[in-house]
Structures are given as C-alpha cells and as structure tokens.
Amino acid sequence: MDYLFAIDNKIIIQRDEMAFIHSAGDAATSWNIPGQAGASSVFLLIDGAQYPGIWRILQYRFRRLPWVSLADADCASESGPVLLHATSDQTMTLAWFLEHTKGLHCLSWIESSLGLTAMRDHLRSLARITAEDGVSYDMRFYDTRILPAWYQMLDAHQEVHALGPINSWTYLDRDSLPCTLFGHSQAHAPAGQTLQLSATQERSLLEATLPDIVLEYLEQNGNADLAAMPPAQRYAFIADQVKKASSQYGIVSIQEIALFCSLALGIGCNFDKLLPVAQVLQKFTGAAARSAGGYAALQNA
Template sequence: MFRYILLDSCQHPRFHQKLQQWNVLCRSLFEGHAEEALPEIAPLLIDVTTDGEATRKVTEETTRIGQLKPCVSVLESTLPLLSLTEHLAQFHLIEMPDGRSMLMRWYDTRILPVWLNVLTAEQRMFFTRNITRWTSIDRFGIEQEHVLPERDMTTPQALSFPLQLDEHQADQLFSAAEPDALIFELRKTIRAEIDRVPQHVLYPFVQKHWQMARLNGLSKTAEQLQLLMLALYSSGAFIEHPCITELFASLTARQQSFSYQFNTLPESVWSTGKPLWEHHTELLKEP
C-alpha cells in the first residue's frame, strides 16, 4: 500500500522547491497539460510511503499548511506514484453542459467534498479507483474522512475525457464555490473587519445570506454583495426591519431595481444590529 499527500500549491506556492531540497518524490497533476510549466502552483502528489526524516518534515509542514489553508489531502492507494498521477491528472479538465472545457480544481478541499458528491456513481467509482482511503483538512482546519464507494470484484468502467458534467452537477459545483468568491470580493473593501471573524463563523454566515439573496431573486454578484454588506454590518438583524420586507416584496413584484431601492434604505436599517466582527460569538448559539 502506498501513502500520499496531495497539496494544492496554488495555496502555498513553490512548495515543490522544498520537496526538491528534502529529496522527496512527487509528481504534478498538471503533467500532460498546458499548465505543466507552472510547478510553483501545481497540485502535487507527494509520496510519503517510506518512513524517515524527510517524510516527517513533509507531513508536519503540510499539516501546518492545511490547517491554515484548504489545500491538503492524504490518500492511501494500491497504485505507485506515476500511475496514480496519470490517473488523477485525467480529471484536470471537465466539459461543461454548454461544451466549454474548464479547469477543475477538485483538490481544493473546499471543493473536494462537493466534487465527490456530485459525481455519478460510475464517475465516482472510476475517480477513486485503487484509492482505499482519503482524508482532507477542510476550510476550518479540521480533518475529514471521505466515504469512498464500496469495492466489488468488477473493474470500474473507463470514462471518456474530459469528463462531462450535466447542468445539475455544474450548478452544484458553482454554488459550492460562490460563498468563497463573495468573501474574496468583500475582503477587497472590508478586509480588516472580516479578518476579525473566525472562518467557522464567517463562511456559514455568508452562505446563509447568499442563499437568502438568491431566494429573493438577486442573481447578480453586485447585488448579492450589497445585501451581504448590510448583513455583515448588522449581524443579520437587518431582516427584521420593515423596509426590508417591503424591499423583498417589491423585488417579487419587479417594481424597481434592487440597487435603486438599496441605496434609498434609511440609516436605521444599518443600525438594527452590531457588526458581525463585534458580535459573532452569539451567532454560534442560533439555530
């Protein structure tokens, strides 16, 4: 049995240089693709099968990195390094329902659980073939074990590549990534404030209010960011203000644009609650 660490070095660039210094075997999942010339940001499959000082260094360092950024998995497989690299590299690109090809960063541990969940049974069986255990460190720095398909004596049917996703699969993947993209945009304007909120509070808060925005017909990123800004500055209490009820009702009736109505909201809406960065501990107790 072989043991590997999979590191998305886009989250921690140039880690391959450390591996070279430590004389540790690794391969890039970009091999065979246009991005092969970018080892500094490649997903790296690192062989840690053999015990020793180098393996200890790699394990300790990647664990530390994974607790800070969502980029580390640990795999056990019956395949040697080159064979497993070639297998996983097949999933570098996916084909969207409209026929476009897209780079699929499934090794980002924020995306990995959703990726495993949206695959069909056949796709999942083939993707995880010859992998006997898979754990990852999630966005909150907590180790998670992923349930792999039960194995039988039959060989998973080969798939055509790039892997084709249907509209439902594509929508689930995009939806899973959207809250993180919105947090990235919010940090451009209120980074100092947002960084005061623990990730295990911030992410579910943004996800909840992003879903609220979508349910009320706000599909544009700019509109969702406006609503999220209000939610953050009031710790979500803005929803209790009667003007918000009127705003959502008018959106349903399509009377006026959201941006126009948002910009005419009274100051009292913004003062319905304290900012999240001053008030986040109480939110953990809410259902």
C-alpha cells in the same frame, strides 16, 4: 482571483457509508485502516496556488521525495497542484506538511497501490470535465473545500471511475478534522476519460460554491466588518446571507450578493427588513436563476 468551495462544517459527506470523520489525533496515520488491504503508497496532493512555498520546500527540504506536477507540461506553473509520493517515513512527512499548511485548504492525502505516474495520469483525467453545454473546465478538487462537493456531485458510475484505484482519500474539513472518502482499491486505474456533468450536477456544484466565493471576495476587498468577526463564525454568517440574497430576493450578481452581505455585516443580519432597504430589494425579486458564469470551483479550460 481563485474562488473556492466549502460546505457548512456541520455536514458530513456520505455515500453508501464510504465517508466518515476521524478524530483529530488520527490525521497523520489515517491510511492505516483495517480492511484496506493492498495499499502500498501514500500520495500527498497539494494545491500550489494556496501554498506557493511548496516549490522551494521540494527543492531544499524534501529534495529526495518523488513528486510530479498535475498541470499539463505545456501549461505547468508554480500555482498548479503537486503530487508527492511518500515512499518512506510516511507519518513524519505527512505530519510535517499538516503542521506547515495549518489554516490552509491545500492538502489531502491518498492511499493507493498505483505508482506515481499512474496516479498523476488518473488525477489529471479527473481534473478535466465537460458541462452539458460542451464547455470544458478544470475541476479544482485539490482544494479541500471543493473536494467534498466534487465527491458528492458524482453519480454512482462516476464515483467508481474516480475512486476506483484509490483505497482512501483524506482531507481536513473546516474544523480541521480529517475526513476520509473510501475508494474501491482496484489495482489499476481505469482508462482516462473526461467526466461529463449534467446541468443538475453543475448547478448543484455552483450553488454550493457561492458562499465561499463571496467570502473570499469580501476578504480580498478588505471588508472591515468581516475582519472584526471571529473567523469561526464567518462562513455560517455569509452562507445564511447568500442564501437569503439569492433565494429570497433573486440577486444573481456576485458583486451585488457581496454588497448584500456587506450591509448585513455592518447593519445586522435582518437589515433587509428595514423599510427603505426592503423597497430597494423588491426589484430583485423574481429574477432569473443564477447563471453559471464567474464560478471558479470550475475554471475555464
């Protein structure tokens, strides 16, 4: 099961004023930004796992559109990310994909002077990361709920490396508003290198992914109380309960946190104050810090 990342939709990612939110009407034209001289191409990055129909679309509707898979040649699959080079009719192409991926979190678009092959190689190099303990992972930044967390996690040197040849990188947030990460507009991609995560970076990313991990777990297991809740309210509710379960009671298991959230959905957000429940929850208090296993914003390579 693919677990995904998201942050509270009230948060705007900022680093040295390089990220901002547009109005919704700017979505299909957001690469036409003053001060971004030298931009010559727009690339659409699509998560094939969320939008498996992309392969048939490329074969029939956009068969002349240049594209490549970001998956390595020896492990390419129809669930891998796809990079499209919108060389002409950029606004119309992007508008079509925005319309047909509505409600998903699979589409972002990049403005850069790189060619298709160079951009593919650069993004491939960013997708492979190594944790402090030496374990390698694939970073799913092509899911737009992971993208802002990945960006926020980067240190200054890593940010320059990652966004060096990129003019702008735009995605839709949880409210379907386009957000742009500004790069450095370098003419050439840096030499490929595997990004090294510190323990602090890894912990920050993994903690940020937990609400969506639990939310998707509950959705895929058909939680009726969650289904009855308006979609716009689900993430905030689950995020609050996840924080309470993990920080207040030290619950570490995904399944147990999901059970905690299920009880909150069925009984009420303060169900943990009921005496019988409070007595059971005491056994979790003071538990060890959450381990890194089981989070798939990072996937084992």
